[in-house]
Amino acid sequence: MHPMKRKESMTVDKIKQVLVASGAKPTAQRVAICKYVLCDGDHPTAEVVKVWADQNFPMVSRATVYNTLNLLVAKGLLKEVKLPHTNKVMYDCNIDHHYHFYNSATDALVDIDPKEVVMKSNVTEKYDISKIEITFHGKQRKK
């Protein structure tokens, strides 16, 4: 079993292209936030994005962090992940269908490729299923 591969980093120009292509103005704040959240971040919360921004960008307000994250979600460039152990939304740059493993010992979230999971159910016979969420909770096995 191996987690899904990480996104590669993007140049600023590439990020601008992505924003423009999605119909969003590539403002300095948005590009900065995208650099983190679409490439380097690992399921960050809004708070984590804000802390990163404060350390790596002259000025980004809380409102802009939330506005930008919501914008990226609306544009389909980012996915919200809500897990039961916290009220904070986590943001996932992996927009392909996948599942999650939540490591309760480290608070880390790992993407699980659907190929690693075989799921079969007659639930799909009675209902028109649009999405199946699977989250594994646990901790790393001792070696």
Added chain:
Amino acid sequence: MHPMKRKESMTVDKIKQVLVASGAKPTAQRVAICKYVLCDGDHPTAEVVKVWADQNFPMVSRATVYNTLNLLVAKGLLKEVKLPHTNKVMYDCNIDHHYHFYNSATDALVDIDPKEVVMKSNVTEKYDISKIEITFHGKQRKK
């Protein structure tokens, strides 16, 4: 496919027994809330429990609703369910392991018997899994 069977209703005496057995004083408010949430309620939120209480009991405060729900969860008589479409916690009187189908058209939640789902993954090889959550999202199939 059929949802898991509903809990049967309980007499007030039976509810008192359950509370006492779990080490909680069977106060009037608790018994009333239990009657609803352990028997009649269908994945209610705290708000729904409060509305029901206001209509069926002389006086229950918001604090007592929350206190009682948290108590029942702590005693293992009730399960919290947190789904991504809302921030409100839903309470599930089915404390056996099961999955969920969330009907986005009606906002209803249906328990799914694990027997109805075959799930196999090598995630369990690498990790020490304590819980697997599966939630199907969709709507009722047109007949």
Added chain:
DNA sequence: TTTAATGCAAAGCGTTTGCACTGCT
């Protein structure tokens, strides 16, 4: 110059908490 994006502070929403009061035993 006109329109969208930003920053700030306040509000919103669900839940929890502090504290005084009530009512069992």
Added chain:
DNA sequence: AGCAGTGCAAACGCTTTGCATTAAA
């Protein structure tokens, strides 16, 4: 009398919103 349980209102944590300011085409 003692003490857990209750009710009220205020606080809390996270997110959204209103509005004045700024910056970009």
